[in-house]
Amino acid sequence: MPHTTRVLRSEWTKIRSVRSTLWTLATALTVTVGLSALICAFTASQFDKLTKQEQLTFDAVQTSFSGSGLGQLAMIAFGVMVVAGEYSTGMIRSSLAAVPQRTVFLLSKVFVAGTLVLVVGMATSFLAFFIGQALLGERSVSIEDEGVLRAVLGGGVYMTLIALFAMGLSFVLRSPLLAFAILMPFFFLISNILGTVEATKKYAQYLPDQAGKTVTAVVPESLNRPYGPYEGLAIMVAWTLAALIAGWIVLKQRDA
Amino acid sequence: MIELRELTKRYGDKTAVDRLTFSVRPGIVTGFLGPNGAGKSTTMRMMLGLDKPTSGDVRINGKRYDQLRDPLQYIGALLEAKAVHGGRTAYNHLLCMAQSNNVPKKRIDAVLDLVGLKEVAKKRPKGFSLGMGQRLGIAAALLGDPKILMFDEPVNGLDPEGIHWIRNLMKHLASEGRTVFVSSHLMSEMSLTAEHLVVIGRGKLLADTSMADFIAENSRTFVRVRTPEPERMRDVLASVGIRPVFEQDGAMQVEGMAPAQIGEMAAWYRVVLHELSPQKASLEEAFMQLTAGSVEYHAHEQGPTPDGRNGQAGRRRR
Numbered sequence: 001m002p003h004t005t006r007v008l009r010s011e012w013t014k015i016r017s018v019r020s021t022l023w024t025l026a027t028a029l030t031v032t033v034g035l036s037a038l039i040c041a042f043t044a045s046q047f048d049k050l051t052k053q054e055q056l057t058f059d060a061v062q063t064s065f066s067g068s069g070l071g072q073l074a075m076i077a078f079g080v081m082v083v084a085g086e087y088s089t090g091m092i093r094s095s096l097a098a099v100p101q102r103t104v105f106l107l108s109k110v111f112v113a114g115t116l117v118l119v120v121g122m123a124t125s126f127l128a129f130f131i132g133q134a135l136l137g138e139r140s141v142s143i144e145d146e147g148v149l150r151a152v153l154g155g156g157v158y159m160t161l162i163a164l165f166a167m168g169l170s171f172v173l174r175s176p177l178l179a180f181a182i183l184m185p186f187f188f189l190i191s192n193i194l195g196t197v198e199a200t201k202k203y204a205q206y207l208p209d210q211a212g213k214t215v216t217a218v219v220p221e222s223l224n225r226p227y228g229p230y231e232g233l234a235i236m237v238a239w240t241l242a243a244l245i246a247g248w249i250v251l252k253q254r255d256a
Numbered sequence: 257m258i259e260l261r262e263l264t265k266r267y268g269d270k271t272a273v274d275r276l277t278f279s280v281r282p283g284i285v286t287g288f289l290g291p292n293g294a295g296k297s298t299t300m301r302m303m304l305g306l307d308k309p310t311s312g313d314v315r316i317n318g319k320r321y322d323q324l325r326d327p328l329q330y331i332g333a334l335l336e337a338k339a340v341h342g343g344r345t346a347y348n349h350l351l352c353m354a355q356s357n358n359v360p361k362k363r364i365d366a367v368l369d370l371v372g373l374k375e376v377a378k379k380r381p382k383g384f385s386l387g388m389g390q391r392l393g394i395a396a397a398l399l400g401d402p403k404i405l406m407f408d409e410p411v412n413g414l415d416p417e418g419i420h421w422i423r424n425l426m427k428h429l430a431s432e433g434r435t436v437f438v439s440s441h442l443m444s445e446m447s448l449t450a451e452h453l454v455v456i457g458r459g460k461l462l463a464d465t466s467m468a469d470f471i472a473e474n475s476r477t478f479v480r481v482r483t484p485e486p487e488r489m490r491d492v493l494a495s496v497g498i499r500p501v502f503e504q505d506g507a508m509q510v511e512g513m514a515p516a517q518i519g520e521m522a523a524w525y526r527v528v529l530h531e532l533s534p535q536k537a538s539l540e541e542a543f544m545q546l547t548a549g550s551v552e553y554h555a556h557e558q559g560p561t562p563d564g565r566n567g568q569a570g571r572r573r574r
Binding site for chain 2: 003006007009010011013014017018019020085086089090091092093094096097098099100101102253255256
């Protein structure tokens with residue numbers, strides 16, 4: 001068996017053999033789907049009370065994915081635990097003694113965790129979409145409508161990218177505490193505040209989460225961005241790559 | 257065979273490991289000795305490619321560690337700090353290491369059995385005692401059936417039964433023709449297991465010698481003399497050209513005379529003796545003398561030592 005395949009199997013064993021994997025991913029799915037369903041049900045009942053402007057730019061797909069703001073935090077937690085957990089427990093020394101080829105180690109870990117998160121992210125996205133549309137009733141859209149499938153697939157990709165971004169940053173920070181302390185408030189509060197405040201709005205829309213969100217929108221006016229869904233996704237991919245490359249440089253340079 | 261060549265590690269302006277050059281030979285237990293903070297663990301981490309040397313290098317069978325494919329089949333290591341995820345069962349911990357290094361699964365059960373952890377294979381190490389954690393670390397080191405084994409302070413924190421077990425294990429591994437490299441800050445521990453000694457202090461090589469030579473060179477015999485008239489006794493001894501060394505409590509150490517001669521001389525000059533006993537300096541003492549100038553953190557001694565040597569050297573530690 002080639003070396004890389006063996007390292008991939010080893011990383012898979014590592015991921016499936018700790019409890020944090022199950023509970024972070026299960027939380028990401030249930031929180032996103034549950035909260036989205038709640039918001040959809042609420043929106044459907046209150047739709048007539050929305051302003052004309054809000055009704056015109058209403059995005060049924062985006063709404064059925066509105067729980068992801070909270071659900072993504074569990075995805076971030078997964079990314080942090082998978083990487084920074086190696087450092088906080090000391091496992092990293094066993095890992096690197098077993099696989100001293102650090103680039104292979106990082107790529108294998110990112111690939112295995114990324115694939116798992118993609119599967120869970122897609123399941124989350126499709127579940128949230130179908131349940132949400134069912135609850136929206138006459139305001140709902142069909143998966144066959146223009147841009148809808150792209151938005152739903154995009155939702156799964158968004159979840160994956162946010163977890164990979166957290167992994168990259170965790171390779172840089174190496175401490176779960178530090179990674180949580182930076183990532184959680186940032187994606188839960190700071191990014192949203194910067195995106196709402198008039199003065200910072202035009203910069204904040206290039207932050208990873210804000211840019212990535214455009215891929216889940218079908219009605220462009222609902223977000224009002226100077227770039228389209230694919231450009232938004234590309235911006236988020238760029239952020240994720242930057243985080244992973246930074247993590248790779250730190251892993252290559254520093255003592256374990 | 258492990259070869260270190262001019263191995264150096266600096267942290268800022270502090271040199272932790274200073275141009276270390278020595279080889280670890282196969283088939284014997286080599287003790288790696290030095291006071292706390294001498295650079296033993298740093299050296300071992302560099303040997304495993306975990307820390308990057310500032311200069312110099314380490315070769316394992318002629319290769320750098322990161323050039324080894326399936327390194328666990330060449331070299332197994334127990335590091336001082338724990339290197340296990342507390343939430344992953346002992347079996348799964350070994351499984352992920354076995355998978356990446358092409359080690360057959362049946363080795364996992366074999367090593368768990370060998371270290372006596374078979375019963376807790378499906379348990380998470382979070383709840384393990386220090387001794388059990390140490391055993392799991394040893395199981396991981398033995399997993400790939402490597403020809404070279406490295407243990408960093410393996411007996412630290414173990415109960416007597418565990419210490420006994422590890423000593424025998426190391427001897428057994430060497431008798432199978434394996435290279436065993438084990439660090440310790442206790443000479444007494446090394447004298448029981450090691451055939452060869454590498455001593456470092458403040459990152460510098462102080463000795464690279466066989467245990468037999470070290471004992472022959474360093475075991476000093478002397479006679480302890482205790483008297484209420486130390487000044488007179490000193491003059492008596494000085495008359496035959498002997499300068500005694502004073503211990504902290506006022507007793508004298510006399511070298512180069514048999515107890516009988518000293519007793520007869522004291523009787524001739526009518527000096528009262530309270531003690532006249534032949535002594536053998538411990539290896540621990542020899543080790544402390546060797547590393548005296550390079551101890552990183554000194555405890556403050558109570559009062560000056562009359563013999564002018566490092567205070568710790570005059571103490572008896574067993």
